[in-house]
Amino acid sequence: MERERSPGMKLTLAGLMAAVLIVPLLMVYALVYDRESRSEQAQAQITRGWGGLQVVTGPVLVIPFLYEAIEAETVDGVVTERRRQVRRELFVSPAKQAIETRLDPDRKGYAIYQSVVYSGALEGAARFMLTSELDRLDIAREQLLLDEAELRFGVSDTRGLSDGASVSAGGERLELSPGSGPMATNGAGFSAAVSTWDGTDALDVRWSYGLRGTRSLSLVPRGGETEWTVTSPWPHPSFTGNYLPEPSQTETTAEGFTAVYPGITNLALGEGLLSLTDTTVDHSASADTRRSVATTQTATIGLVEPVDLYSQVDRAAKYGFLFIGFTFAVLLMFDIVGGARVAAAEYLLTGAGLVLFFVMLLAFAEVIGFALAYLVAAASIIGLLTAYSAATLGTWRRAGFIGTMLAALYAVLYVLLNEETYSLVIGSLLLFIALAGIMYATRNVDWSSVGRNEGELPA
Secondary structure (H helix, E strand, O other), rough: OOOOOOOHHHHHHHHHHHHHHHHHHHHHHHHHHHHHHHHHHHHHHHHHOOOOOOEEEEEEEEEEEEEEEEEEEEOEEEEEEEEEEEEEEEOOOOOOEEEEEEEEEEEEEEEEEEEEEEEEEEEEEEEOOOOOHHHOOOOOOOHHHHHHHEEEEOOOOOEEOOOEEEEEEOOOOOOEEEOOOOOOHOOOOEEEEEEEOOOOOOOOEEEEEEEEEEEEEEEEEEOOOOEEEEEOOOOOEEEEEOOOOOHHHEEEEEEEEEEEEEEHHHHHHOOOOOOOOOOOOOOOOOOOHHOOOOOOOOEEEEEEOOOOOOHHHHHHOOOOHHHOOOOHHHHHHHHHHHHOOOHHHHHHHHHHHHHHHHHHHHHHHHHOOOHHHHHHHHHHHHHHHHHHHHHOOOOHHHHHHHHHHHHHHHHHHHHHHHOOOOOHHHHHHHHHHHHHHHHHHHHOOOOOOOOOOOOOOOO
């Protein structure tokens, strides 16, 4: 019995109880992951009838041509040559194109889950011409079947296409057909036949269409020069992909954003204007990757939520053991130095309350938002553990110390969750202060003795 009451044994007991609480903390992580997966499934339900993450490209002019292929054939031991006409396609990228996009965001809900969706209006102008690259590809103009040419537009999720699409070439409005999109969108999109162009002069194309999508819009640039301007009232854009907008021409305010990609050239893309294949290779990838797969290069604009509650709760839960450690350290100091006797069950129940905070935070955040949920969960747990500590430690003065410490910890945690740059600095300083306080409070403790020194912590 005496050995159980020694400071060293009490420290060991507190450590064992803290280790046991790792199991429910891991269960909290699994719960966050499960709820996040449910949220993604709900968002998939929303996009099923609206339109998903959209990738667009185009237009690209596709011109069939015929060339004479020579094949060797062996008949009765005699090698002979056979000539036949082979049909292939020439892919012509615009010499210059300018695209303007307007994104009007909205939130769509499914049960308690929500997803950011948008209705977009895209319009643009492009100019095509046959260049001297024809000679490099060993194609004569006479081989081109210009009366069978077509314009192809890529839209990755055609469920999002709305009425009112329009394409004109050389001032003549064209009839649109579904499918036959570029490979950059895996063939999804729409096309328009161009039968009146003779290939001598430049072909000017104008187009527009409406598009619905979810969370992000990506453009696959191609051609000599691509200019892209995007405006939206959404105040929290994310610019990713292989190309970023020009900072001096991009503005983000509380009323929305304007992003300008002033000119993505074919030199940056590493592509010619004429090609025999409809692929876009990411030249920033390794040589082995480039050989094995063609990777689409994009400029991407995301409409992100200012607070992703699942990532916030996940980050908060990672500080769970820190909360348990701080609280157990204070209880241990009251036990060893202050004269209060804390049993193993009291450690466990206190730890269970600390773990319950993260479950409450997740449950309420899905309904009322992260900030208000944090306030409700923190206030509930602080009140619960303060009242319980009054019974465990014997006085409300000691319980008030526990409550004040927890309030400070929850306040600091909220700052850490909203501070990306200095979160590690703040966390390390907090640990340093805690360790210094424990060292000071236990400076006269004989860890192998049975007795206690009195009065270092408030009684």
